[in-house]
Amino acid sequence: MKIAVLVKQVPGSESALPLNNYQNWIEESSVTFVMNPPDNYALEEALLIKERLDEGEVVIVSMGPDRVQKVIREGLAKGADRGIHIKESPEIVKDPLLIAKSFTTVLKEENFDLVLSGLQSDDTGMGQTGVLIGEMLGASTATLAIETRLEGDHIKVKRELEAGWFQWVQLPLPASISIQSGLNTPRYPSLKGIMGAKKKVIKCISSDLASKQAQTIDKIFIPQTSKQTEVIEADVDVAVSRIVEILKSEIKVF
Amino acid sequence: MDILVVLEDSQGSLHRLSKEAIVGAQELGGKVVALAIGKHCEQIASECLSFDLENVITVNHELVSTYNADGYSNIVKTIIEANSPKIIVTGHTYQTRDFMPRVSAALDIPFIPDIISFSEGSFVKQVLNAKLNATASFSTDQVILSFQSAAFTEENITPGSCSAKAFDVNLDSSIVRSKTEDPFQEDAGDVDLESAELLVSVGRGIEKEENIPMAFELAKVLGAEVSASRPVVDSGWIDSFRQVGSSGSNVAPKLYFSLGISGAIQHVVGMKGAKAILAINKDKDAPIFEIADYAVVGNVLEIVPKLTEALKNQ
């Protein structure tokens, strides 16, 4: 079983997000990057599938500037076998079709049985890359997987639907499946894993996509609010007494 | 046809987000045609006959009696190829996420998802976990757009009258390779969040499992129920039946007291109906503050224990 896991590096949820000079994306130099959270679950699922079968290969594929090698290494330290870095110019592409085409060229050559991705990236939030790639590879697809069961030449996926509903889907392989968070407990790299990762191979492939984008992000900005909000920014005791007053006299909870 | 609205069936009726998508399509302007697929397509179409649309196309086929991505993407693709709409519009639902990218890839039409508003060819969507907004645009002749929940209000549908007509598709069984089972619900647990008057809701800002009792103690003195955001449930700190949001419960309490929740849309759709929102977050730019009535900028771990004490003395 040959499994590709698409792992994106994104700004961490606590990172500063200063706008760049063109105001069309963030200024990356003061951003702290992490592995996109659902991709971490996708990686864990791939490692679990391989361990259960006791055979196969897990390959991390990441697209982005040189910095993304860090998340590839992190994945290798957790137990993935090798990495592929699709190298972009410093400015990341935001056209999902173009991104998917670039991935597809690389993935096609490798003939993966399974492509796992996260259901959505925290930065651009397109929520479509795994499915685009599935269609381009001629593979079957499913999204929002919260359980997977590999059974011979097909895989059963429990999909999350809206408002507490679920559905089982059975897909023939090869399949491209996007993973919803929470379906497993992602491991941390062991010291041995971290040491071992240094010897694993990351293949670098360059891509030049920036000029061909059919879909672009032209501007980013801080959302404006229309709601009247009382902001309470005070030391703890003052804040606490104001909250008590609100609960008592305005919301009247007691 | 200028615009094709792809409708969704929600247990035999028109999905709320489909109605909102119709409003979006009408605002984009031009000749709007709606498409209803599946075994309930006629019922769905009949709900649209009093709207200002060109007409409603219905497609039923035994291969799509239960929703599946293979069948739906093929049908939508066929309709687009036959009619060449400039814009394909839909609600940003889980089903849209599941099959619409297949249409996008098959026809090489860009898909701008989860749009909250638009003006003159540029579309606003949230990025970076809702902390920033972005305007996106496209340079192709055709585009697929999906609208976020509540981007439009269904009451604003322009009324009119139109008719429905069935369209026959040739779907080969070799196209539908996935086997879909019927949807089901899981045990809801013994907590009824949806009718709770007061909710204390815990987010990742609670930082660790050992801090969870802090929220339960506050809830106890308030007589509130405890709910949570997804990452807290994913980490196993709180039971999944307490999750609020698009994949959890939809709540409308008198008070939603959120502790360290950022305010991502998938959470907000489940709680924005609260009469009052009081939020504590250490980040003054947290998106939750955009919808909060009271925004307490501070550390949950410092404020909550003191607040619980103060309330005990009331």
Ligand SMILES: Cc1cc2nc3c(=O)[nH]c(=O)nc-3n(C[C@H](O)[C@H](O)[C@H](O)COP(=O)(O)OP(=O)(O)OC[C@H]3O[C@@H](n4cnc5c(N)ncnc54)[C@H](O)[C@@H]3O)c2cc1C
């Ligand atoms: C298809 C889909 C479905 C989803 N369904 C749901 C759903 O049903 N429900 C749901 O909740 N989410 C859902 N999500 C996830 C959602 O997008 C967010 O990731 C999630 O809501 C974030 O949870 P959070 O705010 O608790 O965590 P974070 O985003 O990590 O935010 C933590 C917040 O706590 C603050 N904080 C940190 N420490 C402290 C402290 N000591 N004191 C005060 N504040 C602090 C931080 O400033 C931050 O704002 C879904 C996502 C997708 C893509």
Ligand SMILES: Nc1ncnc2c1ncn2[C@@H]1O[C@H](COP(=O)(O)O)[C@@H](O)[C@H]1O
């Ligand atoms: N540049 C990238 N590198 C690696 N994986 C990516 C990249 N872009 C998207 N993905 C994968 O596709 C998923 C969905 O991304 P998106 O469609 O951008 O929301 C992510 O969770 C990743 O698994």
